[in-house]
Structure formats: C-alpha cells, structure tokens
Amino acid sequence: MAQIAIVYHSGYGHTEKQAEAVARGAGSVSGASAQLVRVADAEAHWDDLARADAIIFGSPTYMGGVSAPFKAFMDASSKVWATQGWKDKLAAGFTNSASQSGDKLATLQHLAVYAAQQGMIWVGLGLMPGNNSSQGSVEDINRLGGFLGAMAQSNNDQGPEFGPPPADLKTAELLGERVAKAAIRWRG
Numbered sequence: 001m002a003q004i005a006i007v008y009h010s011g012y013g014h015t016e017k018q019a020e021a022v023a024r025g026a027g028s029v030s031g032a033s034a035q036l037v038r039v040a041d042a043e044a045h046w047d048d049l050a051r052a053d054a055i056i057f058g059s060p061t062y063m064g065g066v067s068a069p070f071k072a073f074m075d076a077s078s079k080v081w082a083t084q085g086w087k088d089k090l091a092a093g094f095t096n097s098a099s100q101s102g103d104k105l106a107t108l109q110h111l112a113v114y115a116a117q118q119g120m121i122w123v124g125l126g127l128m129p130g131n132n133s134s135q136g137s138v139e140d141i142n143r144l145g146g147f148l149g150a151m152a153q154s155n156n157d158q159g160p161e162f163g164p165p166p167a168d169l170k171t172a173e174l175l176g177e178r179v180a181k182a183a184i185r186w187r188g
C-alpha cells in the first residue's frame with residue numbers, strides 16, 4: 001500500500017475540511033491509504049511521516065503565508081532535513097483563505113520551497129483552471145485557477161459547515177487522488 005500522509009493546520013476548521021477532502025481523494029485510490037495528521041499532534045507522528053510515500057502539506061493562508069502553527073511544524077522538521085529523511089518522497093500542498101486570491105499562491109510557493117529543502121518531489125494540481133470563461137461558473141473544479149496546489153476559499157463570516165464550497169472540496173479530493181496515483185507509480 002502507498003501511504004499518503006496529510007499534515008495540516010486549521011485554526012477554525014475550514015482548512016480541516018479541505019484536508020479531509022484531500023484524504024478522501026487519496027484514500028479512494030485502490031492500493032493507497034491516507035492518514036490525517038494535525039500539526040499539533042506531529043510529535044506523535046514523526047515515524048508515520050518517515051514511513052509515508054507522500055506527504056501533502058496544508059495550511060490556511062494567514063497574513064499572506066502559512067499560519068504560525070504550520071511554520072512551527074516546518075521548523076520542528078528541520079531535524080528531518082538534517083538527515084534528508086524525506087528525500088525522494090512525493091510532496092504536494094493545499095491552502096484555504098477568505099479572499100478569492102488572498103495571496104494563497106505565496107503559501108503554496110512556501111510549501112513547495114519547503115518540500116524542495118526536504119529533498120522531496122513536488123506534485124502539482126494537474127487540473128486546468130475553471131471559471132475563467134463566459135461558460136465558467138463558481139461550481140467549476142479548480143475555480144480559483146491554481147496549478148501549484150489546491151486552493152480553496154471560505155467566507156470569513158461563516159463557519160466550516162458553509163465553506164470551503166463543494167467545488168473547492170472536489171478540487172482538494174482530486175489533488176489527493178493524483179498524489180496517491182503518483183505514489184503508487186513512484187513505488188514501482
């Protein structure tokens with residue numbers, strides 16, 4: 001079985017819904033299993049992360065970048081970096097924020113640079129952008145038009161029961177599915 005770990009932070013539950021969607025997508029692939037790991041619990045899961053074939057990183061966009069708890073996880077993982085313990089694992093990323101853009105790309109770029117520092121191999125979203133023509137709609141897959149990873153948007157006056165919307169959760173699922181399929185191929 002290809003093991004896919006999803007390491008994420010969520011302050012108010014919106015990014016957690018996105019993380020669950022990523023896990024659903026990864027777990028739906030025959031021959032793959034998905035494990036959700038909150039950054040707050042990372043200390044108990046370093047062995048799981050060492051065993052994983054792929055790690056998908058997720059953070060809300062706070063102040064134009066990853067959240068402080070996610071950054072604390074990144075910094076704590078410098079002990080893994082020192083031995084390049086995650087070298088040649090697959091990596092991917094997702095983020096959620098209130099604004100349509102909200103500078104989510106900066107968060108995904110930070111995650112990709114982090115994965116590169118860890119010697120990992122970045123898997124992009126692999127979906128064409130949606131909602132970018134007269135035929136488009138907010139219900140389109142990848143409606144926010146990211147390539148580097150999965151983006152989601154949640155209104156800042158509504159709880160996670162309202163957002164991210166179904167299109168963004170489906171986009172997250174497809175990221176999980178893509179990484180799981182890639183991990184199976186990568187294991188050979």
Ligand SMILES: Cc1cc2nc3c(=O)[nH]c(=O)nc-3n(C[C@H](O)[C@H](O)[C@H](O)COP(=O)(O)O)c2cc1C
Pocket residue numbers: 009010011012013014015016060061062063064065096097098099100101102103153154155156
């Ligand atoms: C400290 C803080 C900073 C934020 N910065 C941004 C931002 O830069 N861009 C944005 O679009 N939304 C920003 N937001 C809104 C959150 O990204 C949004 O509410 C998101 O759904 C929160 O996800 P969570 O429930 O997983 O924590 C910020 C929220 C907080 C609390």
